[in-house]
Amino acid sequence: MKDNKNLLEIKDLSIHYITDDGTVRAVEEMNLEIGVGETLGLVGETGAGKTTTALGIMNLVPNPPGKIIGGEIVFEGEDLVKKSQSELRKIRGNKISMIFQDPMTSLNPVMTVGDQIAEVVKLHQNVNAAEATERAMEMLEKVGIPGTRHKDFPHQFSGGMRQRVVIAIALACNPTLLIADEPTTALDVTIQAQVLDLMRNLKHEFNTSMIMITHDLGVVAEVCDKVAIMYAGNVIEYTDVKRLYTSPKHPYTIGLFGSIPDIESDESRLKPIKGLMPDPTNIPSGCPFHPRCPKAMDICSQRKPKNTEVEPGHFVKCLLFENTEK
Amino acid sequence: MHKYILRRLLMLVPVMLGVTLIVFTMMHFTPGDPAKIMLGESAPEAEVIKLREELGLDDPFLVQFGRYVFNAVQGDIGRSYTTNRPVAIEIMERFPSTLKLAALGVLVSVSLGIPTGIISATRQYSLFDNIAMVAALLGVSMPNFWQGLMLILFFSVQLKWFPSSGFSTPSQMVLPALTLGTSSAAIITRMTRSSMLEVIRQDYIRTARAKGQAESIVINKHALNNALIPIITVIGLQFGYLLGGAVLTESIFSIPGVGRLMVESIKARNFPVVQGGVLFIAITFSFVNLLVDILYAFVDPRIKSQYK
Amino acid sequence: MRKNKKLLTLLSMMLVLVLVAVGCGTSTETPDTGDATGEVKDTLIVGQGADVVSLDPHATNDQPSSRVSKQIYNTLVNQNEAMELEPGLAESWEKIDDLTWEFKLRQGVKFHNGEDFTANDVKFTLLRALESAKIGHIVGAINPEGIEVVDNHTIKIATNEPFAPLLAHLAHTAAGMLNEKAVTEGGENYAQNPVGTGPFKFQEWKTGESVTLTRNDDYFADKAKVKTVVFRNITENTARVIELETGGIDIAYDIPPTEVSRVEEDQNLVLLRDESLSTAYIGFNAGKEPYNDVRVRQAINYAIDTDSIVEAVYQGVGKAAKGPLGTNVFGAHTDLEQYGYNLEKAKELMKEAGYENGFKATIMTNENQQRMDIAEIVQNQLRDINIETEVQVVEWGTYLDETAAGKHDMFILGWTTVTGDADYGLYALFHSSQFGDAGNRTFWSNDKVDELLDAARVEADPAKRAEYYSEAQEIIREEAPWVFTYNGENLAGTRKNVKGFKQHPAGHHKLVSVYFE
């Protein structure tokens, strides 16, 4: 998987939040790659570090308290971590854009939606105000909203419509990488499907790479090429979709599948993973998952597992597999 | 919107009637005979009785109140007991000074408070923020009149930069405006900071940043526009407070404003002026509040859509 | 800050509001003080502590108004700074009988509106004054039927009964001569457009702020030296002194005692200190136990250290009073023995009166800083003779009401003998006919004193009058309805370049002869 087609390579990225109550290791030594046109799913429970990863790529981790401690984010051959804010601003919204989780709050309530789309156009393209507005209307049409509504304010739209506006903002400048942070979580189920369809279509139309952050394995199966499972700041399993669904390796991943209610089976009860996510300031020693792990061994509490390639393109961070390799 | 404003204006009527009743009652049952006060300590009894009759002070309470309201509706709010001039004229002569003072005070507080609040919010817990917050808290804690005296001591007595009394030339307005402005600047600073902090945490600020927008525009446009509503509320309240609360500042700096007129009139039992004054300030205050509510609509489209 | 449309609009709206507000105000510049330029100044700025109430002399009797009216109007008779009577609008006068005086009026005097001053104006003015609820008492001795215009420049004025101090009363600013036509034309707005014969004409009145007068170039006597006089209203005592120091005003009236040394020491300022006609006293309610006992009243007189009050409250300005009148008042007994601080004697008297263990009392006063200060000291000192006092500070209106109704134990009040005649300073305060509102708030009476005051009122011979008053004062001192507390001083400060300014004991100082050097 190390060829030059990769649009984005994340190498050993660590992001910490340093607060009075202690340090939160939100992202620990992360390694990911996304090729052109590919979609990567980033899956995990709330607090696993998915959003931090996304913000890290945009270099928008709130600082303080957040800080990129180490590692590289190589985008189109250049390390974003080393770039200045003004260089980054040229990339944000232009080459990399982001769709946020909650459409109800991610639009500025006192600006018309047209202006909000036009703003990003004006920032990155050499256009005048009229052209920017025209482009905004065009984008609205593209996401299925009549262009004439560009003078309306966000509160005049429903949640699904707002998310469409957010998508329009994100795609207004033909980004090469789109980061979608749980874009459908806050929406009604029926709307979710529509929005996902829309995203998939537009992604193909613009040939955009995408990082899809979600805790919804259904969504992953539907849209993603590759999947990274995160737990307490670590990518514990990373492979392509098919392999993940056919042969998940990490006990946590297996646990996740176990907790999905299966409509087709008669079993009406979920099998939730026992225990809770660890306190982010006080992550267990060794493998952070070991207190909840059904297959935990003594060593799990003592040593951190390394990233192990169990088969080509399938990485797992688990001592079970480290041992077999040895 | 027009309907909304009209309705609000109509709602003023019962409120004003209530204000009149309260003040009228209070003045009525206040000990001290205005006739005696007008005539001074050396006037004969017969003249006091004569004057009481002239002023209608012996009529029953409700008759006096009814007469007042009846005349007030026709624009006549009586004559001052001391100068025998129409109260409306007395107040209107004094009002420009008070309005000027309050407006300048608000101007000082806004131009000081909003930038400081913004910088404090964007650099939360920085040295600047800490100093500004302690200063703001001290500003809130400092008695206004005390601060006025200090400013006089320093700027007019020591440095001789500004005069210590009067209110007709710009240089005379500096110290009163500062006295009045700084304490509300402190309040506005605190409000701006907390409101900005609240807004900066919002998702749409992140959206703006993710668009590649420059930080200064993110703060001054996206964040500030959203943070303005509570700030405007505070400014409106401060303006009203300054209108009434300019009393102390007006007396320290010998400013011929409504506030001082009121205090003098209360002391002199000059009922018509007190009533007229309170009514006048209450109306002004209510208008400012209405203006603030209209401003909300101007700032926030969500509120505008509610004003139907 | 970069562009932000809404905030900018908000700010500019406020700016417009401010400008409109500033524009609304009558924005005349403060007159050029001319200090720096070297040219001779012709605008005199006077600072006083309160605004003018009315420039209709019949509509008010307050000091700030009188001080301005004094410049606009003339009286028939003048009382100079030594309290001597001088011709004013009347060139001469003559007593025709016990009741009647005849006045010869000055000829060729014109009012500011161009009208001639005649005997008819005098009649009109006096009749109008008699009607006034506010100052009627000042001319109250005059019989309205007895005003007779002999010719254009001769008038006879009769009183109801013989009234010796009539001339002093006619010298009061409230008896300034008005023009009938101007008053009739002015109607209710006359007070805003006063017309007199005085050295200055009314120009402008910014309520609460200032009154501006200009020189009357047709003045019948020596014309004023400055072209314009501005009376500025600077309520805060300290601020008034600061304005004087910084040259914002040329004369400051009523320098607070605390600032005396500062003005004295300032190279650029001159301090004027003259005995005034004002007294401060602590009155007893003699109609009430235990204050109806003369021994208690005397004991309290002995127990209070008035010298220390003068020192502590008035910073040594003025002096402790010996009797009810200041020494510059006609008829004042200057050789009264001061009670003096004598705790032993006080205790003895209390014991004699049967109050060895004291009693509880209230001291009532209004919210006047000096009076409140006196109250605090008295409260403290009376503890030494076991009198526990409570200080009750009430508002002026309430204060007058309650003391007139006799609801008080002790009270602190002042009196200004504006006419400079003992009649004004004693009659209302100690005559039994004046109980309550009329002025006698102690409800103390003495037949002999009543007799003496009545006799002095009708006696034409000044020497005899003085004798009557002396005797009355001795009795009053002995009977002690008051704690004789304080005789005041007029304090004014001027810039050093202000010349020709003299204080009048009554407090309304003439400005006609003031000039700049």
Next chain:
Amino acid sequence: MSKIKTSNNQEEVKAVSKKKRSPWVEVWRRLRQNKSAMFGLAIIGLLVFCAIFADLIAPYGIDDQDLRARFITPSRDYLFGTDNFGRDILSRIIYGSRVSLQVGFIAVGISALTGGALGAIAGFYGGRLDNVIMRFVDILLAIPGILLAISIVSALGPGLQNVMIAVGIGSIPSYARIVRASVLSLRDQEFVEAAKAVGANDFRIISKHIIPNSMAPIIVQATLGVAGAILSAAGLSFIGLGIQPPTPEWGSMLSSGRQYLRDYWHIATFPGLAIMITIFALNLLGDGLRDALDPRLKS
């Protein structure tokens, strides 16, 4: 479609149970972590201590005049100097803490109780009663507080008691509004419904269920209100309508000291500082309480 919701829910449950266990202990814990609030609390504690033990602490009496020792600048005998009657300013400030705290707390007590009751009744019963009460509150609100206080004091006469009443009445509206708002939000909640169902009378429901649950905003408002009340009382004293001498109220000390300001700065300075520090401390505590009671609560 399916979601991983388990941990989310459990976290909520945990948070709720933590809060339910002992809300006041939790508030105290959060407050204790706030250094500036604790600083404020310490100052207020000191003031309360001064107020209670003034007789023991103060080097001189309230009204020990010594007309020979007037205007002494701060020295070893008189730490804060003496005033125009030769009284020790430090002692008077210490005694003054009694008056100021009394004014502050009682005035707030008056307005919180009256305003709170009005607000609770208005919010609980709604309808016409609500309308009448809130229009009355609107009328009070239309008169700027200080003018209202001045008018009331001039009607009642000056003095400690009347100042407390005047200042108290002036801030009734804000409590009425706060309580009404929180009653409205509580009125239809289940525990109130439950109380109604078991037949509790209205007074009991309001006093046992609604008031305790709307305490948070009232406490914050009250803390800041004490500061406001002390300032208002001082302002009234400044224009001569406040607490009367020789009661050592800080505002009236400042007011009578201002005429000596240029020569004897200490007379007005120390009472002024005393006011400022007290207000400062109350504000610190108020801010801290606001954060501790509900981080999202904004006045």
